[in-house]
Every structure is written in C-alpha cells, then in structure tokens.
Amino acid sequence: MLYTRIPFVALFATALVACQSEAPSGTTSQPIAGTDEVTMDHHSNARPVEAVITHLDLDVQVDMENQKIFGKAGYAIDVHQGTGIILDTDGLVIEKVTDKSGSALAYNLGDSTMLGRALRIDLRPETKYIIVHYATGRKAKALQWLSPQQTADKKYPFLFTQGEAILSRSWIPIQDSPGIRFTYAAKVKVPHELMAVMSASNAQERSLDGVYTFELDKPVPAYLIALAVGDIEFRAIDERTGVYGEHSVVDRAAWEFADMGKMVKVAESLYGPYRWGRYDVIVLPPSFPFGGMENPCLTFATPTIIAGDRSLTALIAHELAHSWSGNLVTNATWNDFWLNEGFTVYFEGRISEALYGADYAGMLAQLGRQDLVATLDQIAHGAHPEDSKLRLDLKGRNPDDGMTDVAYEKGASFMRLLEEKVGRPKFDAFLRDYFDRFAFQSMTTDKFLAHLEEHLINPNHIELNVEEWVDGVGLPDNAPVPLSDRFAKVDQEVQRWSKGTAAKELAAKEWSAFEWMHFLRHLPEGLSDAQMHELDAAFGFTKSANSEILAAWFEQSIRNDYDPAFAEMDVFLNTVGRRKFLVPLYKEMLRTEKGRLMAQTIYNSARPNYHSVSVHTIDDILAWKDDHPPVNF
Ligand code: BES
Ligand code: ZN
Numbered sequence: 001m002l003y004t005r006i007p008f009v010a011l012f013a014t015a016l017v018a019c020q021s022e023a024p025s026g027t028t029s030q031p032i033a034g035t036d037e038v039t040m041d042h043h044s045n046a047r048p049v050e051a052v053i054t055h056l057d058l059d060v061q062v063d064m065e066n067q068k069i070f071g072k073a074g075y076a077i078d079v080h081q082g083t084g085i086i087l088d089t090d091g092l093v094i095e096k097v098t099d100k101s102g103s104a105l106a107y108n109l110g111d112s113t114m115l116g117r118a119l120r121i122d123l124r125p126e127t128k129y130i131i132v133h134y135a136t137g138r139k140a141k142a143l144q145w146l147s148p149q150q151t152a153d154k155k156y157p158f159l160f161t162q163g164e165a166i167l168s169r170s171w172i173p174i175q176d177s178p179g180i181r182f183t184y185a186a187k188v189k190v191p192h193e194l195m196a197v198m199s200a201s202n203a204q205e206r207s208l209d210g211v212y213t214f215e216l217d218k219p220v221p222a223y224l225i226a227l228a229v230g231d232i233e234f235r236a237i238d239e240r241t242g243v244y245g246e247h248s249v250v251d252r253a254a255w256e257f258a259d260m261g262k263m264v265k266v267a268e269s270l271y272g273p274y275r276w277g278r279y280d281v282i283v284l285p286p287s288f289p290f291g292g293m294e295n296p297c298l299t300f301a302t303p304t305i306i307a308g309d310r311s312l313t314a315l316i317a318h319e320l321a322h323s324w325s326g327n328l329v330t331n332a333t334w335n336d337f338w339l340n341e342g343f344t345v346y347f348e349g350r351i352s353e354a355l356y357g358a359d360y361a362g363m364l365a366q367l368g369r370q371d372l373v374a375t376l377d378q379i380a381h382g383a384h385p386e387d388s389k390l391r392l393d394l395k396g397r398n399p400d401d402g403m404t405d406v407a408y409e410k411g412a413s414f415m416r417l418l419e420e421k422v423g424r425p426k427f428d429a430f431l432r433d434y435f436d437r438f439a440f441q442s443m444t445t446d447k448f449l450a451h452l453e454e455h456l457i458n459p460n461h462i463e464l465n466v467e468e469w470v471d472g473v474g475l476p477d478n479a480p481v482p483l484s485d486r487f488a489k490v491d492q493e494v495q496r497w498s499k500g501t502a503a504k505e506l507a508a509k510e511w512s513a514f515e516w517m518h519f520l521r522h523l524p525e526g527l528s529d530a531q532m533h534e535l536d537a538a539f540g541f542t543k544s545a546n547s548e549i550l551a552a553w554f555e556q557s558i559r560n561d562y563d564p565a566f567a568e569m570d571v572f573l574n575t576v577g578r579r580k581f582l583v584p585l586y587k588e589m590l591r592t593e594k595g596r597l598m599a600q601t602i603y604n605s606a607r608p609n610y611h612s613v614s615v616h617t618i619d620d621i622l623a624w625k626d627d628h629p630p631v632n633f
Contacts, residue, residue, distance in 0.1 A: 019200060019201045019202065019216070019276050019277030019278040019279075019280075019296070019297035019298075039179070039332060039333070039444055040333070041177040041178070041179055041332070041333045041334075042333070042335075042394065042395040042396070043115060043165070043166050043176075043177070043333070043334055043394070043399050044088055044115065044166070044175065044176050044177035044180075045086050045087075045088050045110065045115055045116070045117075045118035046086050046087065046088060046175035046176070046177050046180060047082075047086050048175070048177070048179065048180050049080060049081065050079070050080060050081050050082040050084070050085070050086075051077055051078065051079040051080060051081075051082065051084065051085035051086075051123070052077065052078050052080075052085075052175060052180055052182075053075045053076070053077055053085075053087075053174070053175050053180065053182045054075075054076045054077065054078050054182050054183070054219075055075065055076040055182050055183045055184065055185075056073060056074070056075055056172070056174070056182055056183070056184040056185070056186075056225075057073070057074040057075070057184070057185050057186070058071070058073050058074075058172065058184065058185070058186035058187070058188070059071050059072050059073075059074070059186070059187045060072070060073075060186070060187075060188055060189070061188075061189040061190075062159060062188060062189065062190045062191075062196070062227075062229050064145070064157045064159065064190070064191055064194070064229070067138075067143075067145040068135055068136055069135070069136045069140075069143070069171055070134065070135035070136070071133075071134075072131050072132065072133045072134070073131070073132050073134065073172055073173055073174075074100075074129060074130070074131045074132075075129065075130050075131075075132075075182075076128065076129055076182075077123075077127075077128060077129065077130060079123060079127075083122060083123055083125075084120050084121055084122050084123055085120075085121050085123060085130070086118050086119065086120050086121075086175075087118075087119040087121070087132070087169075087173045087174055087175055088115065088116055088118065088119070088166075088169035088173070088174055088175060088176040088177075088222075089109065089116050089117050089118075089119045089134075089169055089170075089173045090115075090116030090117065090140075090141060090166075090167075090169045090170040091116070091136070091137030091138075091139065091140055091141070091170050092119075092134050092135070092136060092137060092140075092169075092170070092171075092173055093134060093135045093136075093137060094107070094109065094119060094132060094133070094134050094173070095133040095134060095135070096132075096133045097121050097130060097131065097132050097133070098130070098131050098133075099124070099127050099129065099130055099131070100128075100129040100130075100131070105121055105122055105123065105124075105127070105130060106121075106122040107119060107120060107121040107122065108120055114396075114398060115166070116166075116169050116170070119132070119173055132173045134173055136170065136171050137170070139612070140170040140171050141167045141170040141612040141613075142161045142162055142163055142167035142168060142170045142171045142612075143159060143160075143161055143170070143171055144159070144160055144162070144287060144288075144611040144612070145157065145158075145159050146158040146159070146160075146285055146287065150285055150287060150609060151230065151231075151246060151285045152245075152246040152248050152249050152285060152286075152303065153231060153246045153247055153248050155231060156193060156194060156230065156231040157194075157230075158228075158229065158230035158231075158284075158285055159227070159228065159229040159230070160226075160227070160228040160229075160230075160284050160285075160288065160300065161225075161226050161227045161228070162226070162288075162289060162290070162293060162300075162611060162613060163222065163223040163224060163225055163226055163293075163295075164223040164224075164293060165223060165334050165399040165400055165403065166223070166334075166398075166399060166400075167223075167612075167613075168222040168223055168225055169222070171227075172222070172225065174222040174225075175222065176222040176223070177221065177222070177333070178221040178222075178223060178330050178331055178332060178333065178334070178442060179221070179330075179332040179333060179442040180221060180222070181219035181220055181221050181330070181440065181442070182219055182220070183216060183217050183218065183219050183220075184200065184214075184215075184216050184220075184225060185213070185214065185215045185216075186198060186200070186213065186214040186215075186227075187211065187212070187213050187214075188211070188212050188213075188214070188227065188229075189209075189210055189211050189212075190210045190212070190229045191210055192207075192208065192209060192210035193210075193231065194210065194229050194230055194231055194232075195207075195212070195229070195230065195231070195232050195233070195244075196210075196212040196227060196228070196229045197212075197227070197228050197229075197232070197244055197282055197298060198212075198214040198216075198225070198226060198227050198228075198295075198298070199216065199220075199224055199225060199226040199227075199295035199296045199297055199298050200214040200215055200216035200296070200297055200298075201214055201215045201216070201277070201278075201297065202214065202244075202278075202280065202297065202298060204234040204236075204242070205234075216296060216297070218275065218276065218296070218440060219440055220296055220327065220330075221330055221442070224294075224295055224296050224327060225295075226293070226295035226298070226300060228244075228282055228284065228300065230246065230285075231246060231247070232244045232245055232246055232250070232282065233245070233246075233247060233250055234250075234280075235250050235251065235253070235254040236254075237254055237257065237258060237260050237261055238260075238261035239261075240261060240264060240278055240279060241257075241260040241261045241264060241278070241279050241280060241281075242254070242260075242278075242280045242281075243257055243260075243280065243281050243282070243283060244280060244281070244282040244283070244298075245282065245283035245303075246283075246285075249283050249303060249306070250283070252306050252308070253281070253283045253303075253306060256305070256306045256307070256308070256310055256313060257281060257313060257316055258310070259310070259313065259316075259355060260279065260281065260316060260320075262355060263316060263317050263320050263351055263355065264279050264320060266351050266354045266355055267317075267320055267321060267323070267324070267347070267351055269354075270347070270350055270351070270354075270428060270431075270432070271324050271347070271428075271431055271432050271435050272324070272432050272435055272436055274323055275323070275328060275439070276296050276297050276323055276327070277297060278297055279297065279299075279320060279323070280297065280298050280299070281298070281299045281300075281301050281316060281319075282298055282299070282300055282301065283301050283302075283303050283306065284300055284301065284302065284303065285303070286302065286303050286304060286575050286576045286577065286578070287575075287576070287577035287609050287610060287611055287614075288300065288301070288302045288303075288577060288578065288611065289577050289578060289579050289610070289611040289613040289614045290302065290578065290579065290580075290613075291304070291305060291315045291318075291578060291580060292305075292315050292316070292318065292319040293319070294319045294320075294322030294323070294326055294327060294344075296323070296327050299316065299319040299320070301315065301316070301319070302576075302578050304547035304576055304578055304581070305547070307513065307545060307546040307547065307548075308545050308546075309513070309546075311512055311513035311514075311546065312513060312546070312547070312548060314348060314352050314364055317347075317348045317351040317352055317355075318344055318345065318348040320351070321343075321344045321347035321348050321351060322340065322344050324343075324347065324435045325339070325340060325343035325344045325347055325435075326340040326341075326343075326344060328435055328438075328439050328440060329434065329435055329438045329439065329441060329442075329443050330441070330442045330443065331442065331443065332442040332443055332444040332447075333444070334392070334394050334399035334402075334403070335391060335392045335393060335394055335445070336391070336392075336443065336444055336445045336448075337392060337399075337403055337407045338390040338391070338392075338406070338407040338410070338411035338445075339411075339443050339445065339448055340407070341403075341407040341408045341411055342390070342407055342408060342409075342410070342411015342412050342414060342415060343411065343412075343415060343431075344408075345368065345408045345409060345411065345412035345415075346411075346412040346415035346416060346419075348364075349361045349364060349365055349412065349416075352364055359484070359485070359486055360512075360514070362482060362483065362484040362485075362486070363484050363486055363487060363512070363514040363515070363518070364514065365412075365416075365482035365484075366482045366483070366484045366487055366518070367514060367517060367518065368405075368408070368409045368412065368482075369409065369413075369481075369482050370518075370521060371405050371409060372405050372406070372408075372409035372410060372413070372475065373475075375388075375404050375405040375406060375409075375631060376388050376406070376410075376474060376475060378631045379404065379406070379631055380473070380474070382631055384402065385473055386473065387402050387404060387406065387631065388406050388410070388473045388474055389406070389470070389471055389472065389473055390406065390407065390410055390411055390414065390445070390469060390470045390471075391445045391470050391471055392407075398616075400613065400616070400617075401620075404631050410469075410475060410479075413475065413479045413480060414469050414470075416480045416482075417464075417469075417478060417479065417480055418452075418456065418464075420480055421460070421462045421464065422456060422460045422462060426456070426460065427456070430455060430456045433455070434451065434455075445470060449466060449470065452466070453466075465478065486514075486515060487515070487518045489507070490511070490515050490518045490519050490522070491518075491522065493506045493507055493508060493519070494519060494522050494523065494524070498524045502534070502538075503534050503535050503537075503538035503539065504538040506538075508539070513546050513548055513549060516539075516546070516548075516549045516552075517548050517549065517552050520541075520549065520552035520553055520555075520556060521552060523535075523556060525559075526560070527556070527560045527562075528560075529560075529561075529562065531560075532556070532557070532560050532562040532564075533562075533564070536562075536564065536565070541553035541565075542557075542564060542565045542568050543568070547576070547578075547581065550568075550572060551572075551581040551584070551585065553565065554568075554569045554572065554585055555584055555585060555588050557569065558585065558588040558589050558591075558595060559588060559591075561592075561594075566598070569585070569602075570602055573585065573602050573603075573606050574602070574605060574606045574609060575609065577609060577610040577611055577614050578614075579613060579614045579617055582610075582614055582617070582618055583617060583618075583621065586599050586603070586618055586621050586622065587621060590621070590622070590624070599622065600622070603618060603622060
C-alpha cells in the first residue's frame with residue numbers, strides 16, 4: 001500500500017465540519033503582524049494592525065437580468081487601535097453603512113487606484129459589528145455574466161466569480177488581503193429556476209424559492225470566497241465528493257472525475273486530514289479563465305479538462321492539493337505566491353504518482369519543466385527579469401501580471417530538491433508537520449525559510465543554496481532534472497518521422513495525452529503543408545476532443561500556416577476563455593502580419609466572451625509592439 005503511515009482513524013478525525021451547515025466556530029483571524037516591507041500587503045488598502053474583519057455575513061440578491069449583485073454585508077470586527085476600519089472596494093456602489101442597530105456610521109471612499117477604492121468607516125468605541133449596504137458596478141472584475149448562448153445547455157444565463165488575486169473586492173466590500181482570514185455565512189437569492197453554490201457548505205438539491213444559505217466555519221482569506229449561479233445539478237461520486245454542472249455536462253464530469261474520492265484519501269495519507277468537510281467540483285462554462293480555482297469545499301473548473309478519457313484530471317489533484325497548500329497555509333502576500341503554487345504542484349505530483357504511477361508523474365513534471373524553461377526565457381528578455389525569482393516584488397503592479405509558471409514550476413522544483421536532499425520520509429514528515437503547525441495561518445517567505453532551516457536543513461545537516469533559489473533569477477544548476485522514458489520514446493518517433501517514416505507507421509498507438517502533448521511540442525520547425533496534412537490525416541488533431549492536444553496543434557498550425565485548422569481554432573478561441581490556452585495562440589499569431597490580422601479579427605468577436613482576467617491579458621498582448629511581451633501562465 002502506498003499510504004499506510006497514518007493510522008486510518010486520523011484521516012477522518014477532523015473532517016466533515018467546514019462544508020456542512022453548522023454554527024460558526026468563532027473567529028481565529030490572524031492579522032499580519034506589523035507593517036514592515038516583508039509582511040506588508042501592497043495589494044490591499046486594509047490596515048490589519050488597526051482593525052480586521054473576523055466574520056462576514058453576506059445577504060445578497062443576484063439580478064441576472066440587470067447583471068447586478070446587491071444587498072448587504074455584515075462584519076464582526078476586531079479593532080486593535082485607531083477609530084476606523086478600511087475595506088477594499090472596486091467599482092462598488094455604497095449605499096450606506098450602519099452598525100448592528102441600524103444607526104448610520106460615517107464613511108468615505110478614497111481615490112480610485114489600481115487597488116480600487118478604500119472604504120474607510122468611522123467606528124464608535126463600542127462598535128463590534130458593521131453592515132455595508134451596496135451594489136456591484138457595471139463591470140465588476142470578479143464577475144462574469146454569461147448569456148444562455150455562452151453556457152453548455154444554452155437555456156439559462158450563468159454567473160460565476162473569480163476572486164484570486166485581488167478581484168473579490170469588486171463584488172464584496174472586503175479586506176481583500178490573503179493575510180486576513182475570516183469565517184463567512186451567506187444568504188443568496190437567485191431566480192428560482194437557477195441554483196447557487198459557494199466555496200462553503202452547499203445544497204445538493206434546488207430550493208423552491210431560489211434562496212440558498214451557506215456557511216464556512218473555517219477562516220479563509222477574501223480571495224477564496226466564490227459564487228456560481230446557473231441551471232446546474234449535483235451528482236455524487238462517493239460520500240465525500242461530487243460534481244456540479246449543467247445538465248449536459250454533469251454526468252460526463254462525474255465519470256471523468258470518478259477518482260476524486262481516491263485523490264482525497266491519498267492526499268490525506270500524505271499530509272494529514274482534509275479539513276473542509278466535503279470536496280466537490282463545479283464544472284463551469286468554457287469561458288472560465290483558469291483551468292481550476294481552489295475555492296474551499298468547491299473547486300471551480302474549466303470544462304476543457306473533460307476529455308472523455310480521464311487524461312487531464314491531474315488538474316483536480318492540483319486544486320485539491322490547495323486544500324492544504326494555499327487554503328490551510330496561505331501565502332501572506334502575492335509576493336509569496338510560490339508558497340501556494342510551488343507546494344501545490346509538488347503535492348499534485350505526489351497525488352498523481354500515488355494514483356497513476358511514477359511514469360505518469362514523470363511526464364507531468366517534464367511538461368512542467370518545459371513550460372518553465374520557456375517562461376524563464378521570456379522573462380529574461382522581458383520588462384521584469386526579476387519575475388523569475390521565487391520571492392516576487394509586485395509592489396505597484398497588478399499582481400496578476402507577475403504570477404507566472406515560475407511560482408509553479410520553479411517552486412515545485414525547489415520542493416523536489418529538498419525531497420532529494422533529505423529523502424522522502426523526512427520530507428513528508430516535515431510537510432505534514434508544517435500544515436498542522438501553521439493551519440489556518442498565513443505564511444511569508446521569510447517565515448517559511450526560518451522554519452525550513454530550523455526543522456529540515458539544520459537537523460539533517462544539508463548544504464543548500466536557498467538564497468539563490470528564492471532570491472535569484474533563473475533556475476539554479478542543482479535543479480533536479482525530471483526524466484521520462486516515455487518521452488524519450490516519443491522523441492525517437494519524432495526522429496523517425498522527420499527522417500521519412502510515415503506518420504501512421506509511428507509507434508503511437510498507446511500514447512496518452514501527455515505523450516501527444518510532448519510530440520506536438522517537439523515537432524521539427526518549418527513543416528510543409530503536406531507534412532501538416534499528413535499528421536492531421538493520421539492523428540485527427542484538428543478534430544481532437546482533448547483540449548490540450550488541440551491547443552498544442554493550433555499553435556503548430558499558426559506557426560506553419562496550416563489553413564485547414566483555422567476554422568476550428570476560430571471556434572475554440574471564441575468559446576474557450578482559459579487563459580493558458582489563449583496566451584500562446586494569440587502570441588504565436590502576432591509573429592506575422594497575416595497572423596496579427598487573424599488575431600485582431602478573432603479577438604474582436606471573442607473578447608465579449610472572455611472573463612476580465614483573460615481580457616486584461618489579451619488586451620496587453622495585442623497592444624504589445626516592442627520586445628517585451630507580457631508573460632502569464
Ligand atoms: N490558484 C490557481 C489559479 C489562479 C492563480 C487564479 C493566480 C488567479 C491568480 C489555480 O490553482 C491554478 O493554478 N490553476 C491552474 C491549474 C494547474 C494544474 C496548474 C490553471 O488554471 O491552469
Ligand atoms: Zn494552483
């Protein structure tokens with residue numbers, strides 16, 4: 001057995017609380033200690049040393065027709081010093097602020113900056129609870145309102161939110177800093193023909209009146225509050241896991257993600273109990289800008305991972321892993337983003353290895369390394385070469401612009417190096433203890449490094465260039481090199497094909513999606529029309545049902561001006577809003593004049609289908625005329 005080290009009872013001891021409707025367990029919010037440069041969050045107007053939110057009560061209505069959320073947000077607060085509290089807002093219309101008894105409190109909205117507008121509320125000495133009455137603005141960045149046409153079933157509108165990194169403030173007035181945690185409860189009213197779900201306890205059945213209530217009794221930062229509203233239903237996978245999705249999607253999703261329960265068990269056997277009660281996934285319409293988002297209890301996922309053969313479900317392992325690295329122990333600021341994502345990619349690899357074997361995990365790691373090498377090259381030649389450090393300095397910038405594969409893959413590489421140095425048993429024990437010790441707290445890079453030194457480096461007498469890893473650019477020489485025999489075989493087939501073997505003669509019968517991705521990424525340069533045709537005829541790339549294969553093929557199609565793929569690519573780019581797919585395709589088109597025109601034409605029609613996160617990035621890419629293309633994952 002792969003996971004026998006932990007007594008079985010321990011796995012379930014603290015589970016089954018958070019995502020079920022129970023009374024809140026109180027307030028354990030951890031204000032960031034001090035306001036020095038390291039712990040200071042430059043992406044929030046909140047001043048946690050003065051006052052913090054400890055609990056949020058949301059009571060809102062969702063107006064699908066007018067694309068507006070309105071209602072009130074009540075907050076239990078802890079005042080440490082001073083006479084006010086500052087919340088983040090972005091584009092919100094504030095109607096009034098009161099205390100619990102309804103008596104008005106004075107407030108003012110600061111100037112509008114990249115961070116939105118600071119809402120400063122004056123407090124009376126006895127005020128412990130405040131209520132903000134508000135409505136969202138016209139272009140709330142977190143929200144994507146979809147017409148029926150933009151959904152899978154095409155019958156009803158859909159709404160979803162995306163909070164990370166600093167978008168929650170555009171639909172809730174909130175202290176929007178990953179270092180500030182609070183519990184929350186919500187009452188959400190939606191049109192009765194729709195269902196609402198959140199990153200909390202969720203109903204599995206429709207309510208008759210369109211009112212849904214939620215509870216998350218574990219403190220989380222604002223970026224993890226999420227809501228989706230649509231004509232969705234639930235399918236159980238096992239007692240603890242299940243999927244939500246539109247009618248035409250939900251059964252396919254339940255089949256695709258059949259291993260979710262096993263993933264949770266494996267994760268628990270590695271790093272301790274899953275502390276959030278249920279683990280469910282909602283499959284969103286295809287415009288969702290990410291592959292997945294680790295909203296507590298309920299991962300939000302793109303439908304593009306439903307390939308029909310379970311080949312892309314590592315993404316679920318990734319989002320699940322965030323239930324420890326990210327949601328339990330959280331990056332204190334966006335400069336510490338690698339503590340969320342680097343740990344999670346490492347953890348994702350471990351879950352994948354346990355369930356699908358070392359071969360599978362090896363391919364995953366190699367694909368990640370390929371992405372990293374490409375990203376590092378772009379960053380080195382870009383406007384912010386310092387973005388290749390693990391510890392970022394995003395002050396004054398939109399944090400989203402500095403969040404690249406570096407945090408993910410260089411971060412994971414550092415973790416693998418640590419594992420290599422002390423051996424797996426010691427490293428696992430270290431991580432398990434880390435998640436327990438710092439559960440429901442935020443973590444800075446400095447605090448992690450001090451802990452690492454004391455609990456792993458010193459006791460094991462290892463030599464390590466930690467500073468080079470964390471504060472140096474590029475990838476240090478001692479980065480472990482992921483190897484994959486399976487990819488070596490793919491390389492051989494690429495060779496054979498370039499030397500004249502017919503495509504349909506290649507030994508590709510047993511290839512997984514990962515092998516196809518590797519194949520497509522390593523085709524020789526400058527392919528002729530005839531060669532592209534031959535590949536397409538042999539392997540049906542243009543019609544592939546696998547989004548990763550399709551996207552890699554479209555990239556080659558642009559590069560080699562392979563016309564027959566463009567109609568499908570047009571459809572793809574007009575439907576799918578997942579930024580990871582959009583960025584390479586638009587960038588590739590911009591390399592030629594013909595391509596630039598094509599990019600402009602496609603984007604003109606596709607832009608209204610994208611979430612603000614993707615719009616922001618693609619706007620930047622299309623506006624890019626110098627040598628510094630923006631880099632995003
Ligand atoms: N937390 C991220 C998504 C995110 C990152 C949103 C930064 C906003 C800002 C999520 O866990 C993630 O990493 N998603 C990846 C999937 C993964 C398998 C690498 C994605 O969306 O592609
Ligand atoms: Zn992630």
